[in-house]
Amino acid sequence: MSSQMDASGFEIVARQDFSDVTYLLEVRHPLMAKAARAGQFVIVMLNDHGERIPLTIADFDRARGTITLVIQAVGKTTREMQQVCKVGTRLYALAGPMGEPSHIGGQRRVVCVGGGLGVAPIYPQARAYKETGAKVTAVVGFRNKDLVFWEDKFRACCDEVIVCTDDGSAGIKGNVTEGLRQAIAAHPDIEEVVAIGPPVMMKACAETTRPHGIRTVVSLNPIMVDGTGMCGGCRVKIGEGIKFACVDGPDFDAHQVDFDDLMVRLKRFAAVEKAAAEKFEESCRIGRKAGG
Amino acid sequence: MAKRKTIRTIPRERAPVGEQDPQARIRNFDEVTLRFTPEQAQLEASRCIECPRPVCTPGCPVGVDIKGFIAKIAANDLRGAYDVITQTNLLPAVCGRVCPQENQCEGSCVVGNQLAPVAIGRLERYVGDTAIAEGWSSIPYIEPNGFKIGIVGSGPAGMACAADMAKAGCDVTVYEAFHVPGGVLRYGIPDFRLPNSVVDAEIRNLEKLGVKFVCNTLVGRLFTIEQMIDELGFHAVFIGTGAGYPSFMGIPGDNLNGVLSANELLTRCNMMQAKDRGFDTPLPIGARVAVIGAGNTAMDAMRVCRRLGAEEVHCIYRRSRAEAPARIEEVHHAEQEGIDFHWLTAPVAILDDGKGGVRGMRCVRMELGEPDASGRRRPVEVKGSEYEFACDLVVVAIGTNANPIIGQTSKIKLDKRGYIATDADLATSLAGVYAGGDIVTGAATVIKAMGAGRTAALSMKKYLGLRDSDAVYGEPPKPEATLFGLDPAEHNFVRVRTA
Ligand SMILES: Cc1cc2nc3c(=O)[nH]c(=O)nc-3n(C[C@H](O)[C@H](O)[C@H](O)COP(=O)(O)OP(=O)(O)OC[C@H]3O[C@@H](n4cnc5c(N)ncnc54)[C@H](O)[C@@H]3O)c2cc1C
Ligand SMILES: Cc1cc2nc3c(=O)[nH]c(=O)nc-3n(C[C@H](O)[C@H](O)[C@H](O)COP(=O)(O)OP(=O)(O)OC[C@H]3O[C@@H](n4cnc5c(N)ncnc54)[C@H](O)[C@@H]3O)c2cc1C
Ligand code: FES
Numbered sequence: 001m002s003s004q005m006d007a008s009g010f011e012i013v014a015r016q017d018f019s020d021v022t023y024l025l026e027v028r029h030p031l032m033a034k035a036a037r038a039g040q041f042v043i044v045m046l047n048d049h050g051e052r053i054p055l056t057i058a059d060f061d062r063a064r065g066t067i068t069l070v071i072q073a074v075g076k077t078t079r080e081m082q083q084v085c086k087v088g089t090r091l092y093a094l095a096g097p098m099g100e101p102s103h104i105g106g107q108r109r110v111v112c113v114g115g116g117l118g119v120a121p122i123y124p125q126a127r128a129y130k131e132t133g134a135k136v137t138a139v140v141g142f143r144n145k146d147l148v149f150w151e152d153k154f155r156a157c158c159d160e161v162i163v164c165t166d167d168g169s170a171g172i173k174g175n176v177t178e179g180l181r182q183a184i185a186a187h188p189d190i191e192e193v194v195a196i197g198p199p200v201m202m203k204a205c206a207e208t209t210r211p212h213g214i215r216t217v218v219s220l221n222p223i224m225v226d227g228t229g230m231c232g233g234c235r236v237k238i239g240e241g242i243k244f245a246c247v248d249g250p251d252f253d254a255h256q257v258d259f260d261d262l263m264v265r266l267k268r269f270a271a272v273e274k275a276a277a278e279k280f281e282e283s284c285r286i287g288r289k290a291g292g
Numbered sequence: 293m294a295k296r297k298t299i300r301t302i303p304r305e306r307a308p309v310g311e312q313d314p315q316a317r318i319r320n321f322d323e324v325t326l327r328f329t330p331e332q333a334q335l336e337a338s339r340c341i342e343c344p345r346p347v348c349t350p351g352c353p354v355g356v357d358i359k360g361f362i363a364k365i366a367a368n369d370l371r372g373a374y375d376v377i378t379q380t381n382l383l384p385a386v387c388g389r390v391c392p393q394e395n396q397c398e399g400s401c402v403v404g405n406q407l408a409p410v411a412i413g414r415l416e417r418y419v420g421d422t423a424i425a426e427g428w429s430s431i432p433y434i435e436p437n438g439f440k441i442g443i444v445g446s447g448p449a450g451m452a453c454a455a456d457m458a459k460a461g462c463d464v465t466v467y468e469a470f471h472v473p474g475g476v477l478r479y480g481i482p483d484f485r486l487p488n489s490v491v492d493a494e495i496r497n498l499e500k501l502g503v504k505f506v507c508n509t510l511v512g513r514l515f516t517i518e519q520m521i522d523e524l525g526f527h528a529v530f531i532g533t534g535a536g537y538p539s540f541m542g543i544p545g546d547n548l549n550g551v552l553s554a555n556e557l558l559t560r561c562n563m564m565q566a567k568d569r570g571f572d573t574p575l576p577i578g579a580r581v582a583v584i585g586a587g588n589t590a591m592d593a594m595r596v597c598r599r600l601g602a603e604e605v606h607c608i609y610r611r612s613r614a615e616a617p618a619r620i621e622e623v624h625h626a627e628q629e630g631i632d633f634h635w636l637t638a639p640v641a642i643l644d645d646g647k648g649g650v651r652g653m654r655c656v657r658m659e660l661g662e663p664d665a666s667g668r669r670r671p672v673e674v675k676g677s678e679y680e681f682a683c684d685l686v687v688v689a690i691g692t693n694a695n696p697i698i699g700q701t702s703k704i705k706l707d708k709r710g711y712i713a714t715d716a717d718l719a720t721s722l723a724g725v726y727a728g729g730d731i732v733t734g735a736a737t738v739i740k741a742m743g744a745g746r747t748a749a750l751s752m753k754k755y756l757g758l759r760d761s762d763a764v765y766g767e768p769p770k771p772e773a774t775l776f777g778l779d780p781a782e783h784n785f786v787r788v789r790t791a
Contacts, residue, residue, distance in 0.1 A: 035514050045471055051572040052471075052564070076572060093471035095508040100700070225564070225573075228469045228510060229695050230479075230536040231556035237547055242540060247696055261547055264648035268549045272574040 009090030013066055018149040021073045024058070024120075025085055030065030032057075032097060038124035039102030039219060039251050042067070043227040045093035046084070051077050054224045054246075056121035056196075057097055070120030076276040083284070098227045099250045102194070102217070105132045110192045111183045112158075113205055115141040115176045118197030121219060123150060125194050127157045135159050137187065139179035141197070145169035177204045190214055195254065199263045206254035216254035220245045222265055237261045297341045299406055306408045307336035314628040318598050321483040321567060324625055325389075328418040337365040339410050343402055348412060351400035354380045354743040358397055358412055365415060374423045377416060382455050383448065383742060385424055385490045388417025390481060390588075391739050392619045424493040431500055437461035439756055442526035444511045444698070447475020448738045449532030449729025451498060452745030453752075457530075458501040460749075460758050465526075466498075467509040472563065475534055477738070479563040480555070482592050484599070485622075488562075512701035521724055528724045528752045531704075531712060532745060535730035537693040541584065545642025550578065550650030554585070554593040554689035561596050578685030580604045582653060584639060585689035586616035591623060593687045594631045605631050606683065610638040610658050610671040636660070636671065640678065642686055652682040692735050709734070717751040718744060726752055 014026035032042070041056045059068035073079040085091070102125055110129050114122030119140045129136045138154045141164040148170050154161045162179040163171030172179060176197070184190060193216045195205035202218040209216045222234045222245050229247035236245050237258035243249060310326035317324055328336065340362040348358045357376050364373035377384045393399070393413040401409035423429070439462040443450045446468040458464045472478055474491045495505065511517065511533075520526045538553035540546045557575070560566045566575035577600040583593050586609035594605045607626070609616060612635045616623055627633070636658045645651035657677035660669035694710040705721035707713045711734060712727040714720050720727050728744030730736055753759070 031514055040513075048471075049565075049571045051574075093508050095469060095471070095510055097513050098510060225556060225559055226470065229697065230538070231559050232538040232540065232553040233556045235540070235547060242542075242547060244537075247700070265547070265549060267648065269574045269576065272576055276572065276574070 009092050010094040011090050012085055012087055013064075015085065015087050018070075019147045021082075022070065022117075022147070022149070023073070023082055023085075024068060024070045025081075026061075026066045026068045027091060027094060028066050029094060032067050032094075033060045033062050033065050036060040036067060036097045036124075037101030038104060038128040040097035040099050041227070041250060042069070042094055042096030043098060043224070044069070044081075044091055046077060046081050047092045050080075050092065052093070052225055052227070053077050054098075054221070054227055056219070058120035058123055060124070068120075070117075072117040075273050076280045079277065079280060095227065098246060100248070102128070102219075102251050104128045107132075107134045107191045109135040109137075109187055109189050110194065111137045111139060111180060111187075111190055113139045113141075113176050113180055113193060113195040113197070115195075115197030115201040118195070118201070118219075119150065121196045122194065123153060123157075125196075126154060130157045137162065137183045137190075139164065139176050139183060141165070141176035141179065141201075142170070143167070175204070176201060177208050180205055180208050184209070184212060184214070192217065193254075194218075199259050199266065202254060202257075203259035206257065206259070210255055217251050218254040218257060219250045220252055220257065220262060221250070222262060223268060236265075297338075299341060299403060302339045302341060302403070302407075303335060304407050306339070306411050307332040309411070309414060314630070317484065318629050321599060323487060324484050325414075325621075327421050328414055333365055333415060333418045334368075336411050336415055337362050339403060339407075340366070341403060347400045347402060348397040348410075351397045353396065353737075353739045354746065356381050356397075356416075361419065362410070362412075362415060365419065370419060370422050371426075371428060373419045374428055377419055380746075381416075381739075381742070382452055383420070383494050383738075384416045385420025386448070386477060386486060386494060387739050387742070388413050388415070388420050389486050389490075390619075390737075392737060394620050396739070421490075424490065429497045429500055431497075432459060434459060434461050434502065436463065437758065439463065439527045439758070440525055441465070441752070442467065442520045442524065442529045443532065444517070444520075444529065445469075445475060445532040445534060445729075445731070446473035446495075446505060446507075447532055447534050447729060447741060448477065449534075449731075449741035449745040449748075450475070450530065451494065452742040453530040453532065453726075453728070453749045454503045454745075455498055455501060456746055456749035457752065458498070458503045460753055462527075462756075462758075464502065465504045465506055467511050468505065468507045469510040470563065471507050473505045473507060475532075476536070479559045480536075480589065480592065482558065482562055482596055484595065485592065510697065512697040517698060517702040517704060517722065517725060521722070526724075527756060528726065530745070530748050530752065531698060531720070531725065531727040531731060532729040532741065533695055533698060533731045534741075535692045535694055535711070535735045537695045538688065539691050539693060540688055541639065541690060543639060543641050545644060545650070545653075548642055548644060548650050548686075549648045550645075550684055551642055551686045551688065554583070554589045554687050555692070557593050557596060557687055558589070561600070567596075567600060575600065577602050578650075578683065580606070580683040581685045581687060582606045582608055582639075582681065582683040583687040583689055584608050585691070586611075586613075586618055586623070586633075587689060587691070588618045588622060590687075590689035591618045591626050593689050594626055595629060597685070597687070598629050598631065602685070606681075607631055607633045608637050608639060608653075608655065608681075609633070609635055611668065612636055612660065615668045638671070638673070639681075639686075643680070645684075650684055650686055652680050653686065654678055655681050692730075694731060694734070698731075717754075718748040719751055719755075724752075724755060 016024040058070040073082040112126040137160040138158040164179040234245040239256040361373040361376040398409040443466040560575040564573035565571040641654040658671040661672040664670040726748040729741035
């Protein structure tokens, strides 16, 4: 309604499709490109009837004045965005950067682990560590060779890149914990591990590093609404306490996180989400029939 | 001259006002209390006995000239009534609906000593609604003075400060984190109490004054308060970010999926319009809902659940009805709508249904002991009174804390509880930066937030060396309110003429 920015929205200046479920959007927002730090996220609304969904800032380009989002189409909103977000179209709302930036600096050797929708979000962290002089190993996981993306970007800013695929069609066979184990075996001097991805994967990484006593940070992805600390929907159990992931996080000490609680909370709206996705698919089918 | 009215000559009963039938209204989000008709308003206005020294005005946190505007209504001069109110209160259509009048103006009304007090709130709303319908706004001729003012947060505090600074000739930009402006008026208070159209109208009025609203801007993260002054060229900044950081109870089961804050429920329902067809945000409601707390937020949450189809809605409050902080009218409306009140009851644990959801709560009964710091009698647990209470959704409305973002990202001084520390003029520890509303006082009321916005505006003008002019503000400023102690009649800094 009555805001300058709403009237025009936020322009999508580039798009790239990595697979039939993963796509990249580069959005113009010069101020945000200036402010963004690794570990932060944005809240996006596709249109004025849409949901507010959180997405990690996967990259930012201060010279071009853009931020980059890499999105997996998993439900109604992300699939609709996959269909309608073309270059030149606009997002209705884009707010951020939100969350505390990652605490980067001072570490000499780190491992950055990204799996599934965590591959893109781990990139700015890897780059930021590199910029502060750390030796960086990236472990990135995909289902198979065809889904691999940004390997070149990771190679450009990391000392070592370990690609893992479920079927072994690229890099090593196995999931990212396998890659993480190899990295730990090869480098006894790892000071920090950062892991981003689905909760099961982050939990597995936490359990992999726990016996070694390596400080491990994860970026949590609970369901959010506002992203400003106003609703408490994003609360997560950390140690004995409850934190709001959007303002106290999203980064937390992996060894303190109650992942089971997070996984249960992510299923909070499962039934409604499923119905919405099915309804959306149905309307697409009808739309296609009507159109063709 | 007409004979002075007395308590014996005025109508004894309040003018009746239309209200949606409880059975009908629990199926819609339309307003519960209807607007006065002109006849009803005339009748009610005639109940004001025009005290020579009114006590209602001091009862109002911003000191609206109540006798003055009611006299204008009685004289059928609604435009005049609007001008009287808007000298001090920018948002009559909002305040008429949501102020706790029973503790303020109506609470001190002399008529109330013997009869029902004059329905000041309803009359104020009548004037405000008429102004919206007629498209009136008090827009003076404004001469730009070149000062740039940044306002953080578009709730009532920010809106009031923005209006005053714009009228003084400043270039005002309001930054809001959400995609729509209005603060709690938008995301918290539901349509059946305060329709979004009223909030929209008030915002349009501010836009007519030249105020710019920029949404989707989380100040602190996109740019800091310090950067607003140092880099973005603002000469002064006002922070009105509210206190919307919900508390949970810290009891077992707090994190279950069937437990949510009233803020989350209301945001999904009001701002994200989950209640309306065609909107994507989900909001599943339980069959048996328990709402913890008895403030305005709790009442709103209960009545929203009722409207969204909950079969039973229960209010769980550890004190008694007399201590409930909600407006009396809201408690009354909630009772009419079939909300079950469990006074003197407190939850001690929320029970898991084995699938991550809620199957009930364990509660204890309370009794009232000695008065505590707030002056209300402290609830104490009745030993051995524990019992189980079945429910599938628990809505927590036990209060909010300061939002931490500004504190996390700025060197501004906070008080012990995390709210922004200010002096009596609402100046913060940063030069040129003022704060007011819930982020300074903790959760309070719309009218107090608005009053704070205006106080801060006055201080900002002092800081910038701007003078108030009595063309806009009825009372000429006190000499100490101006930087150089100049004669208020001179109007020599800003020229503000009523067009
Ligand atoms: C801090 C943060 C960063 C994220 N970064 C990325 C990213 O870079 N790329 C990416 O593809 N995804 C990211 N996500 C997840 C993304 O927000 C969800 O996939 C998206 O909201 C799903 O919406 P949908 O309508 O398409 O799917 P739905 O059908 O609504 O949901 C599918 C799944 O997404 C989860 N989800 C639903 N709504 C939300 C919500 N409002 N907030 C969080 N999770 C939700 C649900 O638990 C469900 O399992 C991030 C989430 C968080 C909290
Ligand atoms: C459900 C509910 C019902 C209520 N009912 C009543 C009632 O009947 N009567 C009454 O008098 N009072 C009522 N109140 C209280 C009243 O609404 C508040 O006291 C009042 O709104 C406070 O105004 P404010 O301007 O200080 O803050 P808010 O109204 O909270 O507005 C603050 C705004 O700032 C924005 N913001 C926060 N941080 C940032 C940031 N970093 N950058 C940019 N923007 C930011 C927020 O998104 C929000 O829009 C109610 C409150 C609630 C929650
Ligand atoms: S998303 Fe609402 S508080 Fe974090």
